[in-house]
Amino acid sequence: xxxxxxxxxxxxxxxxxxxxxxxxxxxxxxxxxxxxxxxxxxxxxxxxxxxxxxxxxxxxxxxxxxxxxxxxxxxxxxxxxxxxxxxxxxxxxxxxxxxxxxxxxxxxxxxxxxxxxxxxxxxxxxxxxxxxxxxxxxxxxxxxxxxxxxxxxxxxxxxxxxxxxxxxxxxxxxxxxxxxxxxxxxxxxxxxxxxxxxxxxxxxxxxxxxxxxxxxxxxxxxxxxxxxxxxxxxxxxxxxxxxxxxxxxxxxxxxxxxxxxxxxxxxxxxxxxxxxxxxxxxxxxxxxxxxxxxxxxxxxxxxxxxxxxxxxxxxxxxxxxxxxxxxxxxxxxxxxxxxxxxxxxxxxxxxxxxxxxxxxxxxxxxxxxxxxxxxxxxxxxxxxxxxxxxxxxxxxxxxxxxxxxxxxxxxxxxxxxxxxxx
Amino acid sequence: xxxxxxxxxxxxxxxxxxxxxxxxxxxxxxxxxxxxxxxxxxxxxxxxxxxxxxxxxxxxxxxxxxxxxxxxxxxxxxxxxxxxxxxxxxxxxxxxxxxxxxxxxxxxxxxxxxxxxxxxxxxxxxxxxxxxxxxxxxxxxxxxxxxxxxxxxxxxxxxxxxxxxxxxxxxxxxxxxxxxxxxxxxxxxxxxxxxxxxxxxxxxxxxxxxxxxxxxxxxxxxxxxxxxxxxxxxxxxxxxxxxxxxxxxxxxxxxxxxxxxxxxxxxxxxxxxxxxxxxxxxxxxxxxxxxxxxxxxxxxxxxxxxxxxxxxxxxxxxxxxxxxxxxxxxxxxxxxxxxxxxxxxxxxxxxxxxxxxxxxxxxxxxxxxxxxxxxxxxxxxxxxxxxxxxxxxxxxxxxxxxxxxxxxxxxxxxxxxxxxxxxxxxxxxxxxxxxxxxxxxxxxxxxxxxxxxxxxxxxxxxxxxxxxxxxxxxxxxxxxxxxxxxxxxxxxx
Numbered sequence: 001x002x003x004x005x006x007x008x009x010x011x012x013x014x015x016x017x018x019x020x021x022x023x024x025x026x027x028x029x030x031x032x033x034x035x036x037x038x039x040x041x042x043x044x045x046x047x048x049x050x051x052x053x054x055x056x057x058x059x060x061x062x063x064x065x066x067x068x069x070x071x072x073x074x075x076x077x078x079x080x081x082x083x084x085x086x087x088x089x090x091x092x093x094x095x096x097x098x099x100x101x102x103x104x105x106x107x108x109x110x111x112x113x114x115x116x117x118x119x120x121x122x123x124x125x126x127x128x129x130x131x132x133x134x135x136x137x138x139x140x141x142x143x144x145x146x147x148x149x150x151x152x153x154x155x156x157x158x159x160x161x162x163x164x165x166x167x168x169x170x171x172x173x174x175x176x177x178x179x180x181x182x183x184x185x186x187x188x189x190x191x192x193x194x195x196x197x198x199x200x201x202x203x204x205x206x207x208x209x210x211x212x213x214x215x216x217x218x219x220x221x222x223x224x225x226x227x228x229x230x231x232x233x234x235x236x237x238x239x240x241x242x243x244x245x246x247x248x249x250x251x252x253x254x255x256x257x258x259x260x261x262x263x264x265x266x267x268x269x270x271x272x273x274x275x276x277x278x279x280x281x282x283x284x285x286x287x288x289x290x291x292x293x294x295x296x297x298x299x300x301x302x303x304x305x306x307x308x309x310x311x312x313x314x315x316x317x318x319x320x321x322x323x324x325x326x327x328x329x330x331x332x333x334x335x336x337x338x339x340x341x342x343x344x345x346x347x348x349x350x351x352x353x354x355x356x357x358x359x360x361x362x363x364x365x366x367x368x369x370x371x372x373x374x375x376x377x378x379x380x381x382x383x384x385x386x387x388x389x390x391x392x393x394x395x396x397x398x399x400x401x402x403x404x405x406x407x408x409x410x411x412x413x414x415x416x417x418x419x420x421x422x
Numbered sequence: 423x424x425x426x427x428x429x430x431x432x433x434x435x436x437x438x439x440x441x442x443x444x445x446x447x448x449x450x451x452x453x454x455x456x457x458x459x460x461x462x463x464x465x466x467x468x469x470x471x472x473x474x475x476x477x478x479x480x481x482x483x484x485x486x487x488x489x490x491x492x493x494x495x496x497x498x499x500x501x502x503x504x505x506x507x508x509x510x511x512x513x514x515x516x517x518x519x520x521x522x523x524x525x526x527x528x529x530x531x532x533x534x535x536x537x538x539x540x541x542x543x544x545x546x547x548x549x550x551x552x553x554x555x556x557x558x559x560x561x562x563x564x565x566x567x568x569x570x571x572x573x574x575x576x577x578x579x580x581x582x583x584x585x586x587x588x589x590x591x592x593x594x595x596x597x598x599x600x601x602x603x604x605x606x607x608x609x610x611x612x613x614x615x616x617x618x619x620x621x622x623x624x625x626x627x628x629x630x631x632x633x634x635x636x637x638x639x640x641x642x643x644x645x646x647x648x649x650x651x652x653x654x655x656x657x658x659x660x661x662x663x664x665x666x667x668x669x670x671x672x673x674x675x676x677x678x679x680x681x682x683x684x685x686x687x688x689x690x691x692x693x694x695x696x697x698x699x700x701x702x703x704x705x706x707x708x709x710x711x712x713x714x715x716x717x718x719x720x721x722x723x724x725x726x727x728x729x730x731x732x733x734x735x736x737x738x739x740x741x742x743x744x745x746x747x748x749x750x751x752x753x754x755x756x757x758x759x760x761x762x763x764x765x766x767x768x769x770x771x772x773x774x775x776x777x778x779x780x781x782x783x784x785x786x787x788x789x790x791x792x793x794x795x796x797x798x799x800x801x802x803x804x805x806x807x808x809x810x811x812x813x814x815x816x817x818x819x820x821x822x823x824x825x826x827x828x829x830x831x832x833x834x835x836x837x838x839x840x841x842x843x844x845x846x847x848x849x850x851x852x853x854x855x856x857x858x859x860x861x862x863x864x865x866x867x868x869x870x871x872x873x874x875x876x877x878x879x880x881x882x883x884x885x886x887x888x889x890x891x892x893x894x895x896x897x898x899x900x901x902x903x904x905x906x907x908x909x910x911x912x913x914x915x
Contacts, residue, residue: 018665029740036744043771050770121460122453123467137896138889139851141858141865146889149881360756367858378762388766395762396755403754 047389062385063088064204069380071371073287076207084381085204091376092398098293098372099359099402105298106358107351110305117310128306135303141364143300148292148368155180155288158279175272177280182287184273184280188213191267212266219262223255230254289370293362301358305351312347313339344417352410356403363399373398484508490515491876512877513887516867520887523707523862529635529699531571533710536632538564540717543625546618548902555596557618562588626721633706633714635698639687647675647683703781707862709891711781716850719788720796724842726789727796732826734797735804745797752794757852760787765859784856788849795845803838804830836910843903847896854892864888 017027051058063085070080075093078086117128135143156168158179170177177184194215196208230247238244273283316339324338365372366379373395382391442448454464484507489495495509513520522530542561545552566585572578592615627641655671662670691697706714733745752760764787769777778786807830815825857866868884871877877884 025738029738032738032744033740046773047770049774053774119463120453120456121463121467123464123471127467127471133897134893137847137851137893137900139854139865139892141854142885142889142892145865145868146881146885149885153879153881363756363758364855364858366758374756374758378759382762382766388762389770392759392762392767396759399756399759400751400754404750 051389056386058389059387060390062381062387062390065385067381068384071376073290073371083204084377084385087381088373088377088394089205091371091373094290094370095359095362095365095372095374095402098290098297098362098365098370099355101294102297102301102358102362103355105294106301106305106354109298109302111309112306113302114306114309115313117306118313132303132306135300136307140296140300140361141367143296144293144364144367147296148288151288151292152180157181158275161275161280162278170273175270175283177273179280180288181279182285182289183291184283184285186270186272187282187284189269189271191269193266215266216259216262216268220255220259223258226254227251287370289365289368292368293365293370297358297361300361301354304354304357308347308350308354309343312343315346316342341417348410348414348417352407352414355410356406359402359406360399480504481506481508484510486510487514492879508883509880510883512871512880512883516871517887519867520708520864520891522710523867524705525701525707525710526699526705529701531568532632532635532698532701535564535568536629537713538568539625539628539632542618543622546622548906554615554618555592557621558615559589559592559596561618561621562592629717631698633701634703635700637687637691637695637697639690639694639697640683642690643683643686644679646686647678650678651675703779706781708864708867711856711861711863712850712853715781715785715788715853715856716846718785719792719849720842720846722789723792723796726793727800728831730793730797731800731804734801749794749797752791753798757788757791758855758858760791761855761859763787780859780861784859784861788853791852792845792849795848796842799838799841799845800834802841803834803836806837807834839910840903840907843899843906847899847903850895850899851892864891 017023064083066081067084067087068080069087071078071087071090071094073094074090075097076090078090113128113131116124117132119125119128155178158177158181160167161170161177161179168179175186190212193210193212195212196210198206198208200206227250230250234245234247271282273280273285275281320338320342321334324334329337362372363374366375369375371379377391377398378395382388385391438444439448442451455461484495484499484504485502486495486498486507487510489498489509489511491511492509495507495511499507499509518527518530522533525533539561542557542564545557545560562585566582566589569578569582569585624645627645631638631641651671651674654674655667658670659667661667730745730749733741734749736742736745761784764783765780768783768786772778811829811833812825815829820828854863854865857863857869860866862870865888868888871884872880
C-alpha cells in the first residue's frame with residue numbers, strides 16, 4: 001500500500017526572491033518601481049532646491065495676472081488687459097483651429113494625390129510621386145518658413161489695391177483679397193440673428209456661442225439624418241422588390257431646402273472686406289501666419305496621407321475587385337461597396353497618427369508668429385512671468401490631452417469599422 | 423463524301439502584334455492617351471510641367487555665383503536682360519557655414535572625416551553584400567586620403583606610408599582573389615581579416631573625440647569601462663554566481679565612469695599627452711549640428727527603445743505601466759516642448775551647479791523623444807512575430823533573456839528596420855526645430871543670413887539649398903529602407 005504524501009513544505013528563504021520564478025517577477029517589479037521613484041524623487045528634490053535658490057516658489061497665480069500683450073489672430077474676444085489664462089485659452093483655440101483646418105485639407109489633398117498616384121496615366125502618376133517625395137523629404141519647419149516668406153514677398157500690399165488703376169484687384173466678385181498681410185475673406189453675418197449665448201460670464205474661459213450658427217448647423221445635420229432615413233427606406237424597398245427607387249432629388253431637397261429656409265429667416269448675408277484707407281476693413285482677416293502654417297502643414301501631411309491611401313488601396317487584393325465585378329456590380333459600386341470599406345480598415349490607424357502629427361507639428365507656429373498655445377503660454381507668457389516650470393508643464397499637459405482625445409475618438413471610429421472576427 | 427471541308431494541315435507563322443499596341447506608340451497609347459479623359463489629363467500635366475520648368479530653368483541659369491550682395495546680383499541679372507534670376511552668390515559665400523556652422527575652419531577635416539567614417543562603420547550593419555576585405559580597404563583608403571589634408575609632419579609621413587601600404591596590400595588581395603571562391607581561398611591558407619564590426623564599435627568612441635577633440639584618453643577610458651564590465655563578469659561569474667556577477671558587471675563600469683575616468687584621463691594625459699584641439703559645442707552649427715544630433719540620438723535611442731518595448735510587452739504590471747506612461751507621454755507632446763525643457767528646464771532638474779551645454783541637453787531630450795518612437799517601432803516588430811516563435815523558444819527551455827537574444831530580437835529587429843530608418847528620417851528632419859531655441863542649424867543660420875544687409879530679401883536660393891541638403895539625406899535613406907525591405911522579404915509573396 002502506498003501513501004500519497006504532500007511534498008515537504010518549503011520554508012521561505014531570502015534567495016527565493018531571486019531564484020524562484022514565483023517571486024522573481026515581484027522582486028524585479030518592486031526594484032524597478034523603487035528605482036523609478038528614487039529617480040523622480042531625486043529630480044523633484046533637485047528642482048525644489050534649484051527653485052529655492054532662485055527664489056521662485058512654484059505657483060500658478062501668474063495665470064490670473066494681466067497678460068499685457070496683444071494677440072492678432074483670435075477666435076474670441078481678447079484685450080491685452082485680460083489674464084494670462086485667457087491668453088492661453090485664445091492660443092489653445094488657435095491651435096485647435098489650425099489643426100482642424102489642416103486635418104481636413106490634408107485629407108482632401110492626400111486622398112486625391114494617393115488615388116492619382118495609382119492612375120494608369122504615366123505622367124500624372126509621376127507628377128504625384130514628385131509631389132510626395134518633395135514634401136516628405138524636406139523638414140516641415142522649412143516648408144512653413146518658406147510658405148511664409150513666399151506670402152510676404154510675392155503677394156501685393158493692401159495699398160496696391162487702391163487708386164483708379166490698382167496694381168492688384170480682389171477676386172470672386174470683389175469679395176476676397178490676397179495681400180501680403182493675409183487673406184481677407186467675407187464673413188457670414190445675420191441681419192435678423194437671434195444673438196449669442198455668453199458662456200461662463202466674465203471668467204477667463206468665457207466665450208460666445210452664436211445661436212444663429214447652431215440653428216443653421218442643426219438644421220443641416222437634421223437634413224443629413226433624414227436623407228439617411230430615405231436611403232434606408234430605398235434599401236428596404238430594393239430588398240423587397242428588387243427595384244431601387246430614385247432618391248437623390250428627395251435627399252437633395254431635405255438637405256438644401258430647410259437649411260436655405262433657416263438662412264433666409266435669419267437674414268444671412270456675407271460681410272465683404274472693403275478697402276478703407278490703407279487697409280481692408282470688414283470681412284474676416286486670416287493673417288498670413290495662419291495661412292502659411294495651414295498650407296505648409298496640410299501639404300506636408302497630405303504627402304504622408306497619400307502614401308497611406310495608396311498602400312490601403314493596394315492592400316485590397318485584386319480578387320475582391322474581380323469577385324465584385326463577377327457579381328455584376330458596376331465600377332462605382334465596386335469602389336464604394338467593396339474596395340473602400342476594406343481599404344478604410346487599413347488606412348484609418350495610420351491616418352490617426354498623421355492627424356496627431358499634424359496637431360503636434362502645429363506647435364511650429366512659433367516660427368512664423370502665429371499665436372497658438374506654444375506662442376502664447378510657452379512663448380510670451382513664459383518670457384514675461386519667468387515661470388518656466390509651470391507654463392511648460394501646463395502646455396505639455398494640454399498637448400497630451402489633445403493627443404489622447406484625438407486618438408480616443410479616432411479609435412472609437414476605428415472600432416466601428418473594424419473587421420468583426422468570429 | 424464531305425470533301426468540301428477544309429482542314430489546315432500546317433501551322434500559320436506567328437504574326438507580330440499590331441504596331442499600335444507595341445513599342446513606343448503602344449506604350450504611349452496605353453499609359454498616356456488611353457481615352458479622352460486620360461488624354462486631357464496628360465496634356466494638362468505636360469502643360470503644367472512645361473510652365474513650371476519654363477519659369478524655373480531660366481531663373482536657375484543665372485551667372486551670379488561670384489556676386490557679393492543681393493544688389494550686385496540684381497545688377498548682373500539686369501545686365502543680362504532677364505526679369506528675374508537666382509542669386510547664387512549667397513550660397514557661394516555661405517555654404518561652408520551652412521555645412522559646419524562656426525566650427526574652426528582649419529579643423530573642418532575632423533567632422534568631414536567623422537562623417538565618412540560613419541558610413542564605413544555602418545556598412546557592416548547596413549549592407550551584407552560587401553566583403554570584409556572591401557570594408558577594410560575602404561577604411562584604409564578614407565584614412566589615407568584624409569592624411570593629405572593634414573599639416574605634414576614626420577609622424578604624418580610615417581602614418582601615410584603605413585596607410586598606403588595597407589591600401590595597396592588589401593587592394594592587391596581584393597583584385598587577386600576576386601575570381602576564386604572564398605571557401606577555396608581559406609582552404610588554400612588565406613587569412614581572414616578581422617570582423618569590420620570591430621571598427622564600428624571603436625567608432626562609437628572615435629566620433630565624439632573627432633568632433634569635440636580633447637585628449638584621447640577620455641574616449642579610451644570610456645571604452646575601458648566596457649572592458650572592465652566584461653572582465654568583472656568573466657572573473658566573478660564562477661565565484662559569485664551569474665546574477666550577482668551581472669549586477670556587479672553593470673555597477674563597476676558606472677562607478678568607473680563617474681569616479682575614476684576623469685582621473686585616469688588626466689593622469690594618462692600627463693604621461694602621454696596626445697589629443698586634438700578641443701572644440702566647444704557652441705561652435706557646432708549647420709548640417710554638422712543636425713547630423714550630430716540625429717545620429718547620436720538615434721544610436722542611443724535604439725537600446726533604450728528595445729528596453730521600453732520589452733517593458734511594454736512584458737507581463738509585469740508595474741514595469742508595463744511605467745513603460746506605457748513614458749511612451750505615451752513623450753509621443754503625446756510635440757518635440758518643441760521637449761526642446762523647451764532642454765533649453766530652460768533641464769538644468770533646474772539636475773543637482774545645483776550642474777551646467778550641461780545646450781547642445782548636450784538638446785541631444786538628451788532628442789534621445790528621450792526618439793526612444794519613445796523607437797519603442798513603438800520595435801513593439802510593432804515584436805507583435806508581428808508569430809506566437810509560435812515565442813512558444814518554440816519556451817519549448818527549447820530557453821529562459822527569457824536567452825529567448826529574446828537568440829530567437830525573438832534578431833527577427834523582431836529585422837522586421838522593424840524599415841520603421842527604424844523612417845524614425846531616423848523623421849528625427850533628422852525634426853532637428854531643424856532646434857533653430858527655434860536659438861541653435862544655429864541650417865534653418866537657424868538662414869535667419870541670420872537673411873538679416874544680413876547684403877542678403878536681405880533672399881528667399882528661394884537659401885531655402886532651396888537647405889531643402890536640397892535635407893532632401894539628399896532623407897531621400898537616399900528612404901530609398902535604402904525600400905532596398906532593405908526588398909532584401910529582407912524572405913517570404914514568397
